[in-house]
Amino acid sequence: MFEVSTITRHAATVLVGQLAVMAFGVADTMIAGRYNASALAALSVGSSIYISIYVALNGLITALLPVWAELRGAGSHATLGQSVRQALYLCLSVIFIGTLALLFPEPWLNATGVPEVLQNDVREYLQVLAIAVGPSLLFRMYSTLNQSLGMPFLVTALQIASLGLKIPLSILFTLGGWGMQAQGLVGCAWATLVVNTWLMLMGIYFLRHQKLYQEFQIWKPLEPPNWKILQNFLRMGIPAALSLLVEVTAFTLMALFISRQGVVAAASHQIASSVATLLYMVPLSLGIACSARVGFWIGANEPRLAEKAAYTGLQLTLLLAMFLGTVLALGKDALAALFTVDAAVALAAASVLGWVAIYHLFDSIQAVCAFILRCYKITLMPLIIYSIMLWGVGLWGAYIWAYLGWGALESRPEVSTFWITSSFALCTVSFAFVALVMWVAKLRRL
Numbered sequence: 001m002f003e004v005s006t007i008t009r010h011a012a013t014v015l016v017g018q019l020a021v022m023a024f025g026v027a028d029t030m031i032a033g034r035y036n037a038s039a040l041a042a043l044s045v046g047s048s049i050y051i052s053i054y055v056a057l058n059g060l061i062t063a064l065l066p067v068w069a070e071l072r073g074a075g076s077h078a079t080l081g082q083s084v085r086q087a088l089y090l091c092l093s094v095i096f097i098g099t100l101a102l103l104f105p106e107p108w109l110n111a112t113g114v115p116e117v118l119q120n121d122v123r124e125y126l127q128v129l130a131i132a133v134g135p136s137l138l139f140r141m142y143s144t145l146n147q148s149l150g151m152p153f154l155v156t157a158l159q160i161a162s163l164g165l166k167i168p169l170s171i172l173f174t175l176g177g178w179g180m181q182a183q184g185l186v187g188c189a190w191a192t193l194v195v196n197t198w199l200m201l202m203g204i205y206f207l208r209h210q211k212l213y214q215e216f217q218i219w220k221p222l223e224p225p226n227w228k229i230l231q232n233f234l235r236m237g238i239p240a241a242l243s244l245l246v247e248v249t250a251f252t253l254m255a256l257f258i259s260r261q262g263v264v265a266a267a268s269h270q271i272a273s274s275v276a277t278l279l280y281m282v283p284l285s286l287g288i289a290c291s292a293r294v295g296f297w298i299g300a301n302e303p304r305l306a307e308k309a310a311y312t313g314l315q316l317t318l319l320l321a322m323f324l325g326t327v328l329a330l331g332k333d334a335l336a337a338l339f340t341v342d343a344a345v346a347l348a349a350a351s352v353l354g355w356v357a358i359y360h361l362f363d364s365i366q367a368v369c370a371f372i373l374r375c376y377k378i379t380l381m382p383l384i385i386y387s388i389m390l391w392g393v394g395l396w397g398a399y400i401w402a403y404l405g406w407g408a409l410e411s412r413p414e415v416s417t418f419w420i421t422s423s424f425a426l427c428t429v430s431f432a433f434v435a436l437v438m439w440v441a442k443l444r445r446l
Contacts, residue, residue, distance in 0.1 A: 073299025
């Protein structure tokens with residue numbers, strides 16, 4: 001396979017850092033679960049709202065990866081530096097939107113019927129994360145630059161170090177200790193704020209002092225907004241962000257709809273979604289690595305090599321997804337028991353994890369395809385496919401089946417109902433995206 005070592009090495013480095021970051025959520029799930037079941041259920045709802053908002057806005061930032069990779073491939077280093085400075089305007093605008101959305105979560109809570117008993121904890125949790133979203137997105141911009149340059153090592157090192165801060169802080173703030181009173185769920189959010197701020201400051205320091213960035217002249221005086229560059233960002237970023245919004249909300253809104261089934265259902269779904277999110281880090285890392293190489297070869301005007309890099313990424317993704325899905329299916333009972341001391345929650349979660357194994361296979365394929373398609377500037381068609389299949393079939397279809405019934409199908413108010421329909425929707429998306437990648441790569445090669 002072409003560039004298999006380059007893509008694998010890049011993806012493995014990114015994966016280590018992403019696993020460290022995702023361990024934040026896993027740790028919070030375990031810590032909140034040991035505080036009480038209500039905190040775990042509130043975390044399920046609060047994290048779903050946060051992720052829905054954050055990932056969509058984050059899509060505007062990560063859409064810059066193929067832009068910067070292409071400039072690097074073309075050897076336009078000074079232009080890349082100017083592009084980074086202009087992206088700061090985009091990032092600050094995104095931060096403003098994200099902060100407001102998290103400060104006022106009532107539309108999400110009311111529209112999905114989250115029980116009143118959970119709403120206060122969810123609001124407090126999101127209010128602290130509203131402050132944390134700014135540092136997080138600024139660090140994401142630094143991370144995206146490093147990914148586009150094929151140099152993820154500094155980012156990974158910072159993410160590993162940040163995990164060493166996050167876990168003890170979450171335990172201290174949530175459960176109390178050393179003279180500090182237990183704060184419950186909101187303690188997890190305070191720990192996230194501290195860690196995100198530290199990551200942002202370290203990213204700024206490295207960007208300023210590391211020699212590897214000097215050739216891009218990033219620290220030249222900030223120019224006024226260049227509307228041509230910003231329009232190009234938005235042309236790429238808005239469809240990509242909306243696609244991520246559809247993809248992520250189709251996943252996270254499950255928690256809000258499931259919450260009406262009770263604390264055990266919400267808590268078991270939180271465990272299943274934590275595992276699915278953790279597994280997603282593998283195709284995410286492969287997508288980032290593959291995108292950096294495909295974008296580089298497109299910028300270097302080598303469409304055949306870009307196509308080969310894309311196919312290498314997809315082959316690696318399929319192999320790893322099949323392996324991880326099998327491991328999850330075989331070890332679902334033991335894994336569920338690690339997350340909770342509540343026997344009813346553990347039993348319910350184990351039954352759902354079998355479907356998560358199938359879900360992961362199709363989720364992996366479509367995720368890497370989406371990264372590749374952005375390199376080829378194909379963003380509108382994926383958005384249309386996502387909207388129809390993930391919202392229309394995966395989420396709305398599951399809601400109808402779970403609570404209303406559909407034709408000969410009687411209502412099935414179970415957590416697995418949502419995972420079954422979402423798996424079917426992702427299967428269809430995967431086949432459509434693979435066909436798109438093959439088509440556009442062939443066109444560029446001719």
